[in-house]
Amino acid sequence: MYGGFTTERHERLRARVRAFAEAEARPRIPEMEATRTVHHELSRLIARQGWIGVTIDRAYGGMGAGHLAKTITIEELARVSGAMGAMVQASQLGVAKIAHFGSEQQKRTWLPAIARGDCLPTIAVTEPESGGHVLGMRATARREGDTYVLNGRKVFVGNSHVGDLHGVVVRTGPGSRGLSAFLLESDRPGFSLAPQQPAMGLHGFSFGELVMEDVRVPAANLLGEEGDGVAVAYSSSVLYGRANLTAVSLGIHRALVEETTAFAAARSLYGRPLAELDSVKQKLGRMQSSLMTAEAVAYHAVDLLDRGLPCDAELMNAKLVGVESSLDSARLAMEIHAACGLFTDRPIERFVRDAHHIYAPAGTSDVQRLRLAEVALGVAKGAQWSVRFGGGTELAAA
Numbered sequence: 282m283y284g285g286f287t288t289e290r291h292e293r294l295r296a297r298v299r300a301f302a303e304a305e306a307r308p309r310i311p312e313m314e315a316t317r318t319v320h321h322e323l324s325r326l327i328a329r330q331g332w333i334g335v336t337i338d339r340a341y342g343g344m345g346a347g348h349l350a351k352t353i354t355i356e357e358l359a360r361v362s363g364a365m366g367a368m369v370q371a372s373q374l375g376v377a378k379i380a381h382f383g384s385e386q387q388k389r390t391w392l393p394a395i396a397r398g399d400c401l402p403t404i405a406v407t408e409p410e411s412g413g414h415v416l417g418m419r420a421t422a423r424r425e426g427d428t429y430v431l432n433g434r435k436v437f438v439g440n441s442h443v444g445d446l447h448g449v450v451v452r453t454g455p456g457s458r459g460l461s462a463f464l465l466e467s468d469r470p471g472f473s474l475a476p477q478q479p480a481m482g483l484h485g486f487s488f489g490e491l492v493m494e495d496v497r498v499p500a501a502n503l504l505g506e507e508g509d510g511v512a513v514a515y516s517s518s519v520l521y522g523r524a525n526l527t528a529v530s531l532g533i534h535r536a537l538v539e540e541t542t543a544f545a546a547a548r549s550l551y552g553r554p555l556a557e558l559d560s561v562k563q564k565l566g567r568m569q570s571s572l573m574t575a576e577a578v579a580y581h582a583v584d585l586l587d588r589g590l591p592c593d594a595e596l597m598n599a600k601l602v603g604v605e606s607s608l609d610s611a612r613l614a615m616e617i618h619a620a621c622g623l624f625t626d627r628p629i630e631r632f633v634r635d636a637h638h639i640y641a642p643a644g645t646s647d648v649q650r651l652r653l654a655e656v657a658l659g660v661a662k663g664a665q666w667s668v669r670f671g672g673g674t675e676l677a678a679a
């Protein structure tokens with residue numbers, strides 16, 4: 282059991298996901314690295330394991346297993362393939378808006394399909410000039426009778442090129458109450474994808490551009506009320522996004538430590554294992570310490586969320602600590618590998634590239650620190666999302 286947070290059921294889930302990741306994801310990594318494009322088949326295969334529905338209530342066909350179980354699932358996939366950890370986190374992020382704001386009809390229509398792996402959802406908030414500045418977005422929806430007409434572009438959307446159901450947040454009016462969220466099926470006329478641009482890492486995952494040109498959706502596709510867009514975006518980001526990306530970081534971090542430890546034990550220098558050099562031991566010790574700290578803050582935050590306790594600040598801190606410490610460990614891993622780390626016959630350079638991708642989504646470290654400063658100053662705005670939507674999972678009570 283990790284740090285007293287996980288139960289036997291969590292550890293059984295970990296073992297199952299780890300075995301799957303080793304058997305199905307690891308052999309496909311060379312192909313994903315070579316093509317540098319989205320891996321449709323593996324994404325679907327993972328979805329069919331039911332893991333996108335890990336937090337979906339059993340009443341809607343999900344596992345009802347909670348946020349700690351979600352963290353373990355993502356972490357174990359990311360330990361083998363950062364791209365597939367990112368794929369699962371992005372779709373689970375897409376679940377949040379339906380679970381929190383969906384009507385009963387929307388839940389019944391979409392959650393069982395997502396839980397079965399027949400539908401991969403996304404959430405699309407970011408635009409070219411509105412990353413951290415969500416209110417700067419320009420994409421619009423205008424009401425025409427029983428439909429809304431959507432126009433604009435969304436960029437860096439996780440699972441853009443495998444998603445079946447996009448959750449787009451767009452402008453229906455001015456100001457912070459002028460954002461609204463819609464469910465947009467990917468086969469609607471007027472909807473298209475810009476060609477996937479290869480990025481530095483996470484090969485096999487897509488986070489590309491959605492284009493909406495006079496796309497009509499029924500008014501029934503509105504999530505919540507008109508004006509709920511900011512709440513949909515922020516609650517998804519705080520409760521699912523931060524925890525999910527923390528989990529991707531944690532999986533990559535674990536891989537960095539495992540790979541570097543094995544390398545230092547196997548490589549010989551001055552006629553003895555590299556791991557016996559004091560400088561290398563110091564660095565391995567720092568990496569191990571960072572990993573244990575990242576794990577503790579990650580599991581603590583989602584455990585609080587499963588228990589329905591306030592934890593918005595803990596989720597921010599978990600993302601901050603997880604990302605920053607995995608980047609620190611990535612540098613130490615490269616130092617220990619020296620020239621050997623630079624070639625693609627070893628996975629270490631892949632882990633380093635993938636670790637950098639987790640910095641921006643769900644708030645950069647700058648943004649997490651700003652929000653934490655507001656907590657310290659006692660000026661954090663509004664009720665905590667974790668109080669509004671946390672708790673109620675079956676595993677938490679087990």
Ligand SMILES: Cc1cc2nc3c(=O)[nH]c(=O)nc-3n(C[C@H](O)[C@H](O)[C@H](O)COP(=O)(O)OP(=O)(O)OC[C@H]3O[C@@H](n4cnc5c(N)ncnc54)[C@H](O)[C@@H]3O)c2cc1C
Nearest residue numbers: 404405406407412413437438439488638641642643645647
């Ligand atoms: C792998 C990946 C997956 C993603 N998935 C999704 C997704 O599923 N859906 C989606 O909508 N978007 C997604 N994104 C986009 C992500 O949400 C944005 O990258 C993020 O919001 C930051 O925006 P930006 O990258 O444009 O940086 P910017 O916001 O332009 O930031 C640029 C710099 O300014 C700093 N900065 C920004 N705001 C402030 C501030 N208020 N105070 C101080 N400094 C600040 C930042 O720290 C950064 O250093 C994803 C991105 C990545 C890399």
